[in-house]
Amino acid sequence: MANGILATDPNRVSFYEYEGKHKGILSWLLSTDHKRIGLLYLISLLAFFAVGVTLGFLMRLEMISPGPTIMAPNTYNSVFTLHGVIMVFLFILPGLPAIFGNFFLPIQIGARDVAFPRINLLSWYLYLIGGVLAIVSLFTGGGIMDTGWTFYVPYSIRTTSNISLSVFAAFVLGFSSILTAVNFITTAHRMRAPGMTFFRMPLFVWALYSTAWIQLLATPILGITLLLIIAERMLGVGIFDPNLGGDPILYQHMFWIYSHPAVYIMAIPAFGVVSEIIPTFSKKNIFGYTPVAISSLAIAFVGYLVWGHHMFSSGISDISRLIFSLLTFLVAIPTGVKVFNWVATMYKGSITVKTPMLFVLFFIVIFSIGGLTGLVLGAINTDIHVTDTYFVVGHFHYVMFGSMGILLFAGLHYWFPKMFGRMYHEKMAQVSAWIFFVGFNLLYFPMFIMGYLGMPRRYYDYLPEFTTYHVIATVGSWIMITGMIIMFANLIRSLYTGAKATENPWGGTTLEWKIPSPPPLENFREIPVITEGPYEHHFNKEENT
Amino acid sequence: MKDTTRDTKALERELEEELHSTGYGTYILVWLGLIGLTAITVTVAGLNLGSFALIAALIIATVKSALVVNYFMHIKFDTPIFKIFVTICIIVVLTIFIITFFDYLYREPLI
Numbered sequence: 197m198a199n200g201i202l203a204t205d206p207n208r209v210s211f212y213e214y215e216g217k218h219k220g221i222l223s224w225l226l227s228t229d230h231k232r233i234g235l236l237y238l239i240s241l242l243a244f245f246a247v248g249v250t251l252g253f254l255m256r257l258e259m260i261s262p263g264p265t266i267m268a269p270n271t272y273n274s275v276f277t278l279h280g281v282i283m284v285f286l287f288i289l290p291g292l293p294a295i296f297g298n299f300f301l302p303i304q305i306g307a308r309d310v311a312f313p314r315i316n317l318l319s320w321y322l323y324l325i326g327g328v329l330a331i332v333s334l335f336t337g338g339g340i341m342d343t344g345w346t347f348y349v350p351y352s353i354r355t356t357s358n359i360s361l362s363v364f365a366a367f368v369l370g371f372s373s374i375l376t377a378v379n380f381i382t383t384a385h386r387m388r389a390p391g392m393t394f395f396r397m398p399l400f401v402w403a404l405y406s407t408a409w410i411q412l413l414a415t416p417i418l419g420i421t422l423l424l425i426i427a428e429r430m431l432g433v434g435i436f437d438p439n440l441g442g443d444p445i446l447y448q449h450m451f452w453i454y455s456h457p458a459v460y461i462m463a464i465p466a467f468g469v470v471s472e473i474i475p476t477f478s479k480k481n482i483f484g485y486t487p488v489a490i491s492s493l494a495i496a497f498v499g500y501l502v503w504g505h506h507m508f509s510s511g512i513s514d515i516s517r518l519i520f521s522l523l524t525f526l527v528a529i530p531t532g533v534k535v536f537n538w539v540a541t542m543y544k545g546s547i548t549v550k551t552p553m554l555f556v557l558f559f560i561v562i563f564s565i566g567g568l569t570g571l572v573l574g575a576i577n578t579d580i581h582v583t584d585t586y587f588v589v590g591h592f593h594y595v596m597f598g599s600m601g602i603l604l605f606a607g608l609h610y611w612f613p614k615m616f617g618r619m620y621h622e623k624m625a626q627v628s629a630w631i632f633f634v635g636f637n638l639l640y641f642p643m644f645i646m647g648y649l650g651m652p653r654r655y656y657d658y659l660p661e662f663t664t665y666h667v668i669a670t671v672g673s674w675i676m677i678t679g680m681i682i683m684f685a686n687l688i689r690s691l692y693t694g695a696k697a698t699e700n701p702w703g704g705t706t707l708e709w710k711i712p713s714p715p716p717l718e719n720f721r722e723i724p725v726i727t728e729g730p731y732e733h734h735f736n737k738e739e740n741t
Numbered sequence: 742m743k744d745t746t747r748d749t750k751a752l753e754r755e756l757e758e759e760l761h762s763t764g765y766g767t768y769i770l771v772w773l774g775l776i777g778l779t780a781i782t783v784t785v786a787g788l789n790l791g792s793f794a795l796i797a798a799l800i801i802a803t804v805k806s807a808l809v810v811n812y813f814m815h816i817k818f819d820t821p822i823f824k825i826f827v828t829i830c831i832i833v834v835l836t837i838f839i840i841t842f843f844d845y846l847y848r849e850p851l852i
């Protein structure tokens with residue numbers, strides 16, 4: 197490496213230009229550089245996201261009028277199942293840790309890479325294998341999965357569609373998730389730069405660390421549950437099948453023991469991105485660093501204890517309904533800690549509303565609606581009224597898309613200059629964000645009203661009285677997709693024509709803003725020594741020099 | 742460079758000590774213990790003890806996993822950080838068990 201040729205000196209050229217052992221496409225497919233792996237994840241996740249959006253678009257189009265519109269009832273079942281499985285398992289769950297975690301976790305703690313770079317690459321391959329298996333399952337066996345993304349028994353045991361392979365695909369994806377978690381936990385413990393104590397880590401790192409613990413502890417439960425479905429289908433072991441003395445509700449317990457914490461696997465990293473963007477664009481140290489950091493861990497822990505709120509109407513005992521309802525309300529405390537601290541950070545700050553900040557403001561609005569409607573679902577009596585209606589669909593789109601999705605867009609705009617070394621067109625980005633925001637609310641808000649009025653979810657047909665709401669939602673989906681197309685077109689165009697980005701275009705204070713854009717192969721010429729917290733702004737010093 | 746050599750030597754010495762502390766004899770004993778406990782589980786399951794059978798099975802399973810974790814997975818000889826990590830996992834599993842049983846113990850019988 198010290199032979200003086202520019203492109204082989206990891207400190208002089210960016211990680212794009214660096215020439216390692218392999219050339220061309222292999223330099224990506226065999227790379228153990230955390231930044232390249234992050235970008236591999238970005239591309240693959242966005243590809244699956246595009247498929248998921250297309251399926252959602254088709255579903256909404258089908259629902260624009262009562263009765264058959266563009267597809268048959270069975271096709272509709274498969275489309276909403278695929279939409280859910282792709283969005284949850286292939287997009288939201290790996291989500292922000294896989295993309296921004298891989299790219300920025302080592303940089304933000306002052307390390308040259310993650311603790312296990314090869315395992316990191318392996319996790320991407322497992323992700324791809326899981327995705328490919330899911331696609332193969334569509335064209336083999338008894339046909340496309342039609343159970344909904346939750347694979348509830350007894351239907352998932354009895355349906356003739358190709359459940360075994362789809363479930364196995366999700367199992368493989370779980371391994372990818374576990375490996376990433378092991379990597380991040382070890383990295384956070386072992387790879388921090390000198391002086392980077394736990395309480396000097398950026399809050400995004402805290403979020404990734406908490407998330408990794410959930411992934412590590414909860415994913416095996418999903419793995420065993422999914423394997424049991426396969427065992428039931430192939431061997432008839434009788435754990436879930438009531439005909440053989442099994443308990444179908446046990447499946448729901450085991451599924452939600454994983455899948456409720458999974459909600460936080462999606463949401464906590466998103467909170468972490470918010471905690472990065474707000475101090476940068478408010479030019480202020482984050483208000484209440486320690487509570488925000490600890491609240492990530494608290495959400496991760498309490499999130500383990502509330503899964504039963506998905507089962508209020510499934511026949512669990514009254515006392516456990518009471519306990520689950522109570523525990524569910526407790527989640528509001530650490531979440532509230534975060535929201536109030538974010539708002540307090542902005543208070544008397546010098547706020548510039550650039551695109552990432554705009555998305556964060558949208559997030560606060562949308563996530564508040566999502567969170568408050570969550571209370572309706574967390575209280576047993578109101579929940580029973582809206583169980584399995586569009587109210588639930590509206591709620592989790594506000595929560596999931598509203599946190600992970602919007603913060604993916606925010607993070608993409610925030611870190612775009614650092615990742616690609618170019619600036620994007622600011623006006624265009626803001627316009628697309630507004631179009632997206634309007635479309636989002638038009639699409640999902642009518643679902644609350646429909647659901648409250650009794651429109652059941654996953655139904656192919658509906659009574660004429662719901663038509664207006666369905667039409668508004670469908671038109672909303674067109675507007676939202678338009679916003680996203682403009683946004684990505686702007687970003688892709690900026691890859692080629694954008695102005696060169698400086699080291700620190702936003703005035704950020706964390707370590708990634710102290711190295712070149714895009715970063716060199718090993719991130720830091722010299723590992724920095726950390727002497728203060730992550731969000732200290734030094735105006736006078738910078739302005740006077 | 743000096744430091745690294747010293748570290749390696751210290752590491753080797755530690756490894757040796759560890760090997761001495763658990764010989765094959767211990768492993769075989771633990772293994773026999775696990776087989777014995779499995780036999781007890783099977784016997785208890787055949788005795789028709791009602792809900793006590795479940796408690797017995799859970800206790801035996803706990804003892805078995807304690808043996809595996811401590812000896813085969815070497816947690817007994819590891820640094821505190823690994824012990825803390827394992828304890829966190831155990832606490833999570835225990836909590837999940839307890840909360841699940843609030844459903845199963847109090848569920849109203851279907852008529």
Ligand SMILES: [Cu+2]
Binds near residue numbers: 456502503505
């Ligand atoms: Cu939940």
